[in-house]
Amino acid sequence: DIQMTQSPSSLSASVGDRVTITCRASQGISNYLAWFQQKPGKAPKSLIYAASSLQSGVPSKFSGSGSGTDFILTISSLQPEDFATYYCQQYNSYPITFGQGTRLEIK
Amino acid sequence: QVQLVQSGAEVKKPGASVKVSCKTSGYSFTSYYMHWVRQAPRQGLEWMGIINPSGGGTSYAQKLQGRVTMTRDTSTSTVYMELSSLRSEDTAVYFCARRGDFSAPDYWGQGTLVTVSS
Numbered sequence: 001d002i003q004m005t006q007s008p009s010s011l012s013a014s015v016g017d018r019v020t021i022t023c024r025a026s027q028g029i030s031n032y033l034a035w036f037q038q039k040p041g042k043a044p045k046s047l048i049y050a051a052s053s054l055q056s057g058v059p060s061k062f063s064g065s066g067s068g069t070d071f072i073l074t075i076s077s078l079q080p081e082d083f084a085t086y087y088c089q090q091y092n093s094y095p096i097t098f099g100q101g102t103r104l105e106i107k
Numbered sequence: 108q109v110q111l112v113q114s115g116a117e118v119k120k121p122g123a124s125v126k127v128s129c130k131t132s133g134y135s136f137t138s139y140y141m142h143w144v145r146q147a148p149r150q151g152l153e154w155m156g157i158i159n160p161s162g163g164g165t166s167y168a169q170k171l172q173g174r175v176t177m178t179r180d181t182s183t184s185t186v187y188m189e190l191s192s193l194r195s196e197d198t199a200v201y202f203c204a205r206r207g208d209f210s211a212p213d214y215w216g217q218g219t220l221v222t223v224s225s
Contacts, residue, residue, distance in 0.1 A: 034211040036152075043202055043218050044144075044152065049211035056213075087152055091210055095168045096142070096154040 002026050002090050006099035012107040017078045021102045023071040023088035032092035035064055035073045038101075039084045047086075048073065080106070109133040111203050111216035118222045124191040127219045129203035136184035137161040140206040143177060143188045145199040146218075153199075157206065158186055193223045 003026035013019050023033065031051040036044040046055045048064040051071055061076045075082055083106050088099040114128040129141065143155040156167035158177040165177045176189045190197060200218040207213030 032210065036212075038152075043215040044204075044212075046207075046211065046213050046215070049207065049209045049213070053209070055207075089152075089154075089211070091212075094157075094166050096157075098152040098154065101151045 001095055002029060002093065002097050004088055004090055004097050004099040006086075006088055006102050008102060009100065010103040010105065012105050013078055014107045015078055015080060018074065018076045019078065019104065021073045021075075021086055021088075021104075023066075023073070023099050025069045025071075025090055028068045029090045029092035031067050032090055033064070033066065033071050034089045034091060035062075036087045036089065037082075037084045038087065044087065075104075078104075109205070109214045111205065111214055113201075113203060113216040113219045116220040116222070118224065119193050121194055121223055121225055123193050123223075124189060125193060125221050126187055126189040127201050127203075127221070128185050128187050129216050130183065130185045131205075132184065134205075136179075137181060141177075141179075141186045142204045142206060142212055143175075144202045144204055144212075146202070147196070147199040150199075155188070155201075160186060190221075193221075195223050197221065198223045 005024045007022045033051045035048040038044045052064045063074045065072050085101045085103045110132045112130045137160050142157045158165045160179045179186045203216040204212040205214045
């Protein structure tokens with residue numbers, strides 16, 4: 001199975017900040033990488049597919065990059081509604097696997 | 108608009124089975140595979156498997172092989188996930204998620220809480 005490792009596990013930031021979250025795959029996955037946002041008690045929301053493409057309706061403050069084994073999610077100009085947990089997911093091969101999550105908290 | 112509406116919360120005893128439904132609307136049901144993902148309390152996301160609503164073909168996570176069955180009903184555009192021999196560790200919120208045009212999940216159901224308790 002492909003292991004996905006996110007860092008950091010948690011992150012404190014202020015409104016208006018720009019933050020980055022890293023996701024590393026245990027083997028190459030080309031660009032078959034997605035990012036999700038999840039708020040407490042809610043279903044995940046799909047943000048990015050193919051490492052860098054925004055899902056429909058997702059604001060451009062979210063951006064993704066990377067290929068192979070190393071990927072980054074960047075969120076610019078943080079707003080209160082952005083504080084949530086973020087997950088990466090590889091869909092290069094079965095079983096599909098997720099990172100452990102990064103909790104983004106207000107400082 | 109695309110909608111995935113899941114069945115309501117369930118409470119089951121250890122050893123029992125549970126069947127969760129995911130009723131879809133707003134798109135061509137047989138054109139998109141459907142994932143099932145679960146999340147134990149205060150834990151991360153775990154992929155359970157995927158079903159092709161067109162032919163019914165499935166792929167399951169190895170750890171659930173033999174206990175999980177995914178099916179579909181094309182007449183009602185609904186997919187189902189049945190988990191048997193339930194144990195306390197199966198207590199979780201279960202989500203269906205459509206595999207989108209570019210193979211990543213795009214739309215998610217609202218989740219179904221399954222509680223396994225004696």
